[in-house]
Amino acid sequence: MARVLVADDEPMIRAGVRAVLSTDPDIEVVAEAADGREAVELVRLHRPDVAVLDVRMPRTNGIDAAAEIGRIAPATGVIMLTTFGEDDYILRALGCGAAGFLIKSGEPEELVAGVRAVAGGAAYLSPKVTARVVAHLASGGAGDRAGRRAAAREKVAGLTPREREVLSLLGGGLTNGQIARRLHVVEGTVKAHVSSVLSRLGVENRAAAAVVAHEAGVTPARTAENG
Structure with a gap:
């Protein structure tokens, strides 16, 4: 509850x-x-x-x-x-x-x-x-938008393949439990990956990581699982 x-x-x-x-x-x-x-x-x-x-x-x-x-x-x-x-x-x-x-x-x-x-x-x-x-972040102009997207992609490129996968699902709004089921791992493993992703991206929370994921273009389409 x-x-x-x-x-x-x-x-x-x-x-x-x-x-x-x-x-x-x-x-x-x-x-x-x-x-x-x-x-x-x-x-x-x-x-x-x-x-x-x-x-x-x-x-x-x-x-x-x-x-x-x-x-x-x-x-x-x-x-x-x-x-x-x-x-x-x-x-x-x-x-x-x-x-x-x-x-x-x-x-x-x-x-x-x-x-x-x-x-x-x-x-x-x-x-x-x-x-x-x-859109607000992009309001500074096309150059700034391209720079932010490039920076986001560079940050994501520094993740391991599994961390990129976790970031994608995190950006799609999935909980740790849902990510664990999707990846067929235990929830504790997902928590460790999420902590590592936040640290590597240099962000403080999942919402900020989700914004990076969206700017880098790595988020999946929403599904019934995360609704």
């Missing part, structure tokens, strides 16, 4: 998120918060598996709340809810260790898939969010 905290300053959004998550019998919303400061305190109290945070909230915004949650409850995965036009916030959240990014106007199935993935220790980037992040 994945235990979830939902934080948004709009009651209707919180109710909608709770309603969507309630469709999955393996997900339980254990707390709701109306601002980032309250979210941090409720995470401290309930220690949920996943915290779903709106980016813009009063008192403490979602970015700062995500950073604080990472300090006080590193086992709690953070999913950021964003809207179009908040690309800078997405990039800041990525730097704060958020593991998931979803667009508020996205499909309900993405919310459930994202919570399940992050609860399982994976990263989950909505395809729309990934496209926005990559």
